[in-house]
Amino acid sequence: MGQINKLKILNDPIYGFISITNPLLYDLIQHPYFQRLRRISQMGLSYLVYPGAHHTRFHHALGCMHIMQRTIGVLRFKGTEISEEEENALCIAILLHDIGHGPFSHAMEHSIVEGISHESISLMFMEKLNTEFNGKLDLALKIFKGEYPRKFMLQLISSQLDMDRMDYLKRDSFYSGVAEGNINSERLLQMFTVKDDLLMIEEKGIYSVEKFLVARRLMYWQTYLHKTSVAAELMLTRVLKRAKELLALNREVTASKPLYFFLNNKIGPEEFTSDILVTFSQLDDFDIISAIKEWQFHDDFVLSELSKSIINRDLPKITLQSKKIDKPTLLTIRQEVAALYNISEKEARYFVFKGELKNQAYNKAEEPIHILKKDGTIEDVAEASDQLSIKALSKPVTKYYLCYPKVLLEKAAF
């Protein structure tokens, strides 16, 4: 019997096939820290709105690696030298860039841990893996931390037009069925070029960039910030908050060991040690959903009600508007809910609340997307566009929401 073959080809509905081209990449993918990403939904609870959107962080990370490989090919074809070591480092860095995500991706950043970004946890994982793999991730880490002089390499991993965005827009559009968010990643990467170690887009690619930005904006308002999926995620953070609150009051709340640990301890940047990283690595969507399933039958009305709302997709009503929500209206509804549910007004906050959603398709304050013109000059894409359209996309948009139980809708008085 033979060796275990570490060169693999995986089927991917989007790119056709994804190749794992060297044993180190294979071993990283096989590592339990990375396999955990199979159990973390890429789009949080969006599958409650888009039933096809069950794809995972695992698949997204592989997709990023694939288009990184394609991009490296294009840049080399155009004359940019990229050594094999650099290629590997780029693939590793993009593969691991999101490894620090907690359950349900973004939703957890403010309820499981406090004040710790997934990026900083990704970095901790990468450093831990670097120790395990005897320093083979050194260069990847250097690039990831922005310490490598060839700046375009970091830009490929993290910028306003990076592999991450190119894959997630395409993938999320594909799986959700929101076909309008589809971007032409193959075309975009054909437009990449490097000048003075900076990433640029060829001038003829300017309409493609515009299309990319419009698709991104559309995906935000139609998908990521879709009001029902926002409502679901708000329920999710609230149910965990309530569980923490009950634990703080010494009420019994069952959960898996790693989840229990995070609910029962306040973990901020100070407390997040390497040991806690190991506990964190055991946490995924399954801990959360399993706990919520059980909490449906908890005797705390708030915990139970919020849990049922998620499990049975019996989500609250949410309204979006361009003006701020009026405080008195909020308070009136809250009182009504308190009366209806026979709970305190403080508890009613779990069911009636307001907030805001923001999006900016292109951020002029951040490092710009550079257009390399035919005459050799470089321009910010917002300036290079022949219309004001990209400038217009740079304006941040804010919308305000109000959330309250649907049961109110069925009452005549309201």
Added chain:
Amino acid sequence: MGQINKLKILNDPIYGFISITNPLLYDLIQHPYFQRLRRISQMGLSYLVYPGAHHTRFHHALGCMHIMQRTIGVLRFKGTEISEEEENALCIAILLHDIGHGPFSHAMEHSIVEGISHESISLMFMEKLNTEFNGKLDLALKIFKGEYPRKFMLQLISSQLDMDRMDYLKRDSFYSGVAEGNINSERLLQMFTVKDDLLMIEEKGIYSVEKFLVARRLMYWQTYLHKTSVAAELMLTRVLKRAKELLALNREVTASKPLYFFLNNKIGPEEFTSDILVTFSQLDDFDIISAIKEWQFHDDFVLSELSKSIINRDLPKITLQSKKIDKPTLLTIRQEVAALYNISEKEARYFVFKGELKNQAYNKAEEPIHILKKDGTIEDVAEASDQLSIKALSKPVTKYYLCYPKVLLEKAAF
């Protein structure tokens, strides 16, 4: 504020949009029994091989309903009368036809319950829902049970070319990225016709049927019976078997309440009462994976090892061949594993075992796919085909597998 609108349009990456066309369908979809299907993987653990294959029974059921609506439209266009009541019943029946599936679909039929098919559980759910909905499912049930005289209605729900197969082949091919399994469901349903209340395919659709059967055969060997995914499912049934065994020995094994119930009680057709159906309705993939995650740290070597194998996708080696596995070889390997792991030979059976896989693309013994020829005569598709190819596809194919730990591969002696 308005009413809750029960006419919905959902995005579907495959069909574009799926419409929920009446309030009863909406209420059934909203029911917790049906929402549970959101937490049951359509392709079991196949996502360990095809990272895109995370779609659910929920989505499949909606897809089936969609092509049922399309098919009804085609049949009406061709002159078959179908009343609105019958249309509703067909949609309900296809929507609920798989509601009885346990966690990870097929894998669980022989480990959670014993000797109970998911079809019979589906029927129990439908009857329970019929009571809740005051008899509105009467006609759907009649069709589903084969008691309705217009036989083509049952054939649309369950036959060798039904809505179920048309949707799952298309959907599984789509999400897994095994593009070759893609079938042209739109073309196939354009070919349907009804004669004497029996479902037929127009003669010119014969190549489409042949293509459908070949696609199905390919999906079986390349996807459903892919050796790695078979290995994963075998690990899954074994880990549950071990948990049951330990419980029977009064060892402590943690699990969610509903899972614990089924592990701790032997439930056959006799025992499966309406109360147990309610417990069953609380069971889904999340109970299983959460339990296995915890069992990784159990002090029983077998339980822990099997659990890690699944969670970290560190699956056993599996070989496929056309001849039966030789018993002495099996025993030798088993001894070796017993020695290596320091476990009994009986326990080694959890790691070293053999079995067989069977598939038959077209079953001549079952009710045939009928071709309605231009001259008005009817023929079995296997006879109507101008070559022997469909006859050839009727031959069942059996392959034999042997499974053992990969660690053996790395030892020189072997």
Added chain:
Amino acid sequence: MGQINKLKILNDPIYGFISITNPLLYDLIQHPYFQRLRRISQMGLSYLVYPGAHHTRFHHALGCMHIMQRTIGVLRFKGTEISEEEENALCIAILLHDIGHGPFSHAMEHSIVEGISHESISLMFMEKLNTEFNGKLDLALKIFKGEYPRKFMLQLISSQLDMDRMDYLKRDSFYSGVAEGNINSERLLQMFTVKDDLLMIEEKGIYSVEKFLVARRLMYWQTYLHKTSVAAELMLTRVLKRAKELLALNREVTASKPLYFFLNNKIGPEEFTSDILVTFSQLDDFDIISAIKEWQFHDDFVLSELSKSIINRDLPKITLQSKKIDKPTLLTIRQEVAALYNISEKEARYFVFKGELKNQAYNKAEEPIHILKKDGTIEDVAEASDQLSIKALSKPVTKYYLCYPKVLLEKAAF
């Protein structure tokens, strides 16, 4: 033997299947006037740049009819009453809206005829067909001419978001392979609604409209106004102009009968009688290309050179810029070409010339795209958008081109 079946289903790579749902539509499609559209390229000579873009006006017209049927279905579902007679009229009108196009679509409007739009020729064809079909096109004509009170019907046929644009953007993007121009016509038509007999877009469709406008803008600059395809069309108008000029000088120029007629006679709106319409109906791309193929061997240098340029795709150099082309530069190049080719400076104008290209993604001066807001008010999409992006798209963009023979590029002096 049976009747000729006039209900047909056609394969379409874009929509899957297109149905011809009544005998009148079938007979119109079968009419030689309509069959002629099979021989007229939808995108003119763009296939010289995009080798897949060989689709025809015929196919586009069928596609328009298909999405008209889909849209009628959606509007009826939403409660707008549309009678069967109106449905037929809408299908007829959209089917025939482009029947007046000459060879290579737009390129011919100013070289074959003079000062006659294809729309007015379409109307003449429709009236002629109405006579042949005994008035069965009355209502279609009424709608087409804007004489029918239900204004949304005209808007479906001709407005800034009509069936025509929806099909040609999708189709041209599909066949050219410029995937970024793809629009989600199915989504867009789901967003249509009618209020007070005016066509509206539901508020939630606003991002889809924005995406549609951006896709349209991109298709203009990347495809329709692609500089090489512009160069090819300019050669085409010039070669015909030269042929006319030679004929006026009594030089022999061979051409098919209908083409010869139009080259040898100046046909403006006054002269375009019903008889001439019959001659026009015999003219298509084949007359043009066949003539040009023969003209390659003509002894007039200009005619021969222009002809070879098209047939062998040996197109001139064309440069695009945002500032007007400098007259002296033009003259210098023209002199150089005259010297090089040994022709007069007047003749050199056939090879060296300038001009401008214009596009406006959304025209605020025309009838706007209306958004129907949830509160029942109506707004122009340019105002309703939450950013200034659609306003920005309303600004017309002009680019200036200069065209000259590639041979100049190879000379050192230049």
Added chain:
Amino acid sequence: MGQINKLKILNDPIYGFISITNPLLYDLIQHPYFQRLRRISQMGLSYLVYPGAHHTRFHHALGCMHIMQRTIGVLRFKGTEISEEEENALCIAILLHDIGHGPFSHAMEHSIVEGISHESISLMFMEKLNTEFNGKLDLALKIFKGEYPRKFMLQLISSQLDMDRMDYLKRDSFYSGVAEGNINSERLLQMFTVKDDLLMIEEKGIYSVEKFLVARRLMYWQTYLHKTSVAAELMLTRVLKRAKELLALNREVTASKPLYFFLNNKIGPEEFTSDILVTFSQLDDFDIISAIKEWQFHDDFVLSELSKSIINRDLPKITLQSKKIDKPTLLTIRQEVAALYNISEKEARYFVFKGELKNQAYNKAEEPIHILKKDGTIEDVAEASDQLSIKALSKPVTKYYLCYPKVLLEKAAF
């Protein structure tokens, strides 16, 4: 101003982008002999049945070159050494393999020339080009003629699973919209491997090969041998035959110069000199259609009637059956048509005729598709398949047709 850049990227709706990777390939593509392929329909007159099928030999040849490049990449990845010179030769050979096709591809082989295959004309073109390009096509010619020792190179160009078939099945399926004929060329080429300089398919690719053969069979019966498109091609050969006949009788028949030459001279293998090749190179679909358009108004009833039938798509009735057509029936119909049209019985043969269509999905007599099994042995795919299905596909299928004017259908007596 710069050089003319000879490295090009073309949009392709199927593969996304096609790259022209060296200047020699660019120059060959630019050559008028190759540009002529832009004016030759890949699927003959099939566009009369599938309105999207207007793609050309030009596009197909580029597609073949693209998958040749992909396949070379895969084979190199698997360890087969292919030099840069060999790579170029393979690309050239596949690019030019079909350059000898006449107008409407296959339809013309027996009406324009007599007893000369397009392959032998391709070879003549390649040799002529080799002279023009100073021997740079030497190796390509060697491979094409089967004189190069590394046999897999010829197999890539011409065998039962070559680049040609892989591209045309995919492309024809794509443009016609016959989605069921779609093959997964990317998957297939990933399965290629070379052993002892012979082309093989890896064992795990066996289902993909089976699917490929079934798709090919389906495309034959549903598309290439679709009865209406067969009828159209039969009309085409007949109209040319009639034109030749009239010319032989000294009747006036107009046609373009190159077409006139071939109609007026009997050109067999002996006569086909290098000069005639030049005339042949001026012939394409446009000559044929333009002539037929004019012949509609010819005073010979037969020529005119056949011509109108094609131009207005007013095709004859054609019936297909598995038994031979009965002679007396044929004669009866022929007499009836002679009477109806007032023509001689000999002339009626142009309108009433019979014939046969044959297809064999896999030919066991030809060089087989080789499967390389995991144990290193090699097997014919027909033997390696686990069912008899591929063997079944090896049986040739024959169908018999009868063609006659539709007008007969409308007469009561018949």
